[in-house]
Amino acid sequence: MCPDNGILSAYLDGEIDAPWNKAIAEHLASCDLCRAVFRRLEETHRVLQSDEAPEWTEAMDRVRLNLGSRAAGVLGRFPLWKRRLPVPVPVAALVAALLLFLGVSLAFTLLRSNVGLVKITLAPAGGTEIQIAAPISNLESLLKSLGGEDMTHEDIITLPKNVRLLTSGQQLMGTEAEFLRKKK
Amino acid sequence: MRAARKKVVVPILLGLAVLQAHSQDREIDPNEALQSLLSKALTITISARVLPPDALDDQAIWNAETEKLTLPGRPIKVRLDGDNVRIYLVVTPYIQESGEILLLAQGQVWLSEPTDKEVKYSSTFYSIPVTFGEKVLFFPLGVSSEEPRSKDFFNIELEIKIVPYKESP
Numbered sequence: 268m269c270p271d272n273g274i275l276s277a278y279l280d281g282e283i284d285a286p287w288n289k290a291i292a293e294h295l296a297s298c299d300l301c302r303a304v305f306r307r308l309e310e311t312h313r314v315l316q317s318d319e320a321p322e323w324t325e326a327m328d329r330v331r332l333n334l335g336s337r338a339a340g341v342l343g344r345f346p347l348w349k350r351r352l353p354v355p356v357p358v359a360a361l362v363a364a365l366l367l368f369l370g371v372s373l374a375f376t377l378l379r380s381n382v383g384l385v386k387i388t389l390a391p392a393g394g395t396e397i398q399i400a401a402p403i404s405n406l407e408s409l410l411k412s413l414g415g416e417d418m419t420h421e422d423i424i425t426l427p428k429n430v431r432l433l434t435s436g437q438q439l440m441g442t443e444a445e446f447l448r449k450k451k
Numbered sequence: 452m453r454a455a456r457k458k459v460v461v462p463i464l465l466g467l468a469v470l471q472a473h474s475q476d477r478e479i480d481p482n483e484a485l486q487s488l489l490s491k492a493l494t495i496t497i498s499a500r501v502l503p504p505d506a507l508d509d510q511a512i513w514n515a516e517t518e519k520l521t522l523p524g525r526p527i528k529v530r531l532d533g534d535n536v537r538i539y540l541v542v543t544p545y546i547q548e549s550g551e552i553l554l555l556a557q558g559q560v561w562l563s564e565p566t567d568k569e570v571k572y573s574s575t576f577y578s579i580p581v582t583f584g585e586k587v588l589f590f591p592l593g594v595s596s597e598e599p600r601s602k603d604f605f606n607i608e609l610e611i612k613i614v615p616y617k618e619s620p
Contacts, residue, residue, distance in 0.1 A: 422517045422528070423531075424531045425533075426513070426532060426533030426536070427501065427533075430533065432533055432535060433592065433605070433606070435590075435592055435594055436593030436594065437575075438558050440558065440575070440588070441588060442581060442586065443585070443586035
């Protein structure tokens with residue numbers, strides 16, 4: 268009866284004690300089949316004991332390439348606006364607050380030129396157009412500060428006492444030059 | 452995944468920052484606005500003179516002057532109060548495209564004459580193109596070259612002058 272591969276491998280490793288190792292040696296000498304199996308085991312043992320490392324880098328590169336192409340295939344199936352990004356809640360809240368702040372400040376800045384006292388438009392040709400964009404009360408305040416008087420009230424000039432005035436015809440208005448011409 | 456997140460958030464923030472910076476460029480300086488406003492401002496001087504009936508030029512028995520600051524299109528109002536008269540003068544200057552001033556004025560007069568116990572009222576509108584510094588004369592009670600009706604009564608003359616506003620040094 269032939270020993271199995273496990274017993275032959277143990278025999279090769281010197282793990283079979285006497286008197287069984289002698290019996291296996293005698294069997295190998297007489298059995299061609301077992302001797303062929305034993306030689307293959309010896310060859311495998313010799314390769315494993317040698318210093319040569321198997322060539323694996325090329326295989327590893329192929330695996331990486333394969334994994335990368337699969338990942339790209341999965342991402343490519345979804346457009347950018349449908350992709351979901353796992354973001355921590357504090358980060359999402361911070362970004363939302365930042366965007367809100369920027370939006371509000373932007374809107375305020377854009378509207379600011381219309382809520383001031385005046386809106387000034389610089390024309391491309393270099394001219395300046397001024398539009399009063401303030402309520403009249405604000406303009407009055409501005410004019411008051413400029414002139415030191417309130418425009419809503421008329422100036423009152425009191426004529427001297429005991430001077431009686433008399434009409435001499437219809438009201439007249441014109442330039443001084445016009446009156447001088449008429450006099451001549 | 453982190454790189455993809457950056458691809459979305461960073462361009463948005465950059466875009467907003469650029470818009471913000473652009474809008475800040477357009478912001479008008481209040482001092483500049485005030486200076487532009489002042490460059491359009493006008494000073495209107497109104498002088499009132501009371502003239503005797505037979506007065507020659509520059510022989511007023513009384514005069515007064517008021518100076519008002521305004522903008523083109525904004526009226527100024529002056530009221531003259533006397534014993535038997537009240538005169539309103541409303542002056543609105545407009546700057547025309549030619550650079551000339553178009554002076555719109557309204558004169559209103561309430562007058563009680565000794566011969567009449569009633570109070571007379573008259574109102575007239577004027578539209579006069581003038582240049583800066585040119586004098587405009589207004590006779591609210593009229594002017595006559597004929598012999599005066601009474602030596603005891605006086606006439607009144609108002610002089611209007613418009614010049615660009617200049618800040619006092």
